[in-house]
Amino acid sequence: MSISITVNGKRHLLAVPADTPLLYVLRNDIGLNGAKFGCGEAQCGACTVMVGKSATRACVFPVGAVGAQHVTTVEALGNGQRLHALQKAFLAEQAAQCGYCSSGMLMAAKALLDRIPDPDEATIRREMTGQKCRCGVHNRIVRAIRRAAQELRG
Structure with a gap:
């Protein structure tokens, strides 16, 4: 087919x-x-x-x-020369340790910010619940999403 x-x-x-x-x-x-x-x-x-x-x-x-x-x-978000606000925020907040979950986290966060440009912490936690990180950097991920939301809003 x-x-x-x-x-x-x-x-x-x-x-x-x-x-x-x-x-x-x-x-x-x-x-x-x-x-x-x-x-x-x-x-x-x-x-x-x-x-x-x-x-x-x-x-x-x-x-x-x-x-x-x-x-x-995730390959469409950015590259080494031009990073998306979420990628920059993940780096700034050190929101990745092993990095295995990062692409899924980034894409789920992008979908969230596309729908809700200014989510509060509770909304981020609720919306990202299904994204698992075995390294346990969930708090950093939440901070990174908040940071990216602020940058994207200008």
């Missing part, structure tokens, strides 16, 4: 079954390794990407369900 999806602004025509998890397509077929395989059961958030405007667990989301929506991965 041939499936066409747009990832980070680039169209891809793929010969994969429609029920293939989006994460596998991103990593194995397109070569984008930012989203990580954590649990494979949509419980940890390491695989979080945006499908349309929604934070989505790519490990269980079938590529055939993407449809006309655009997929955004």
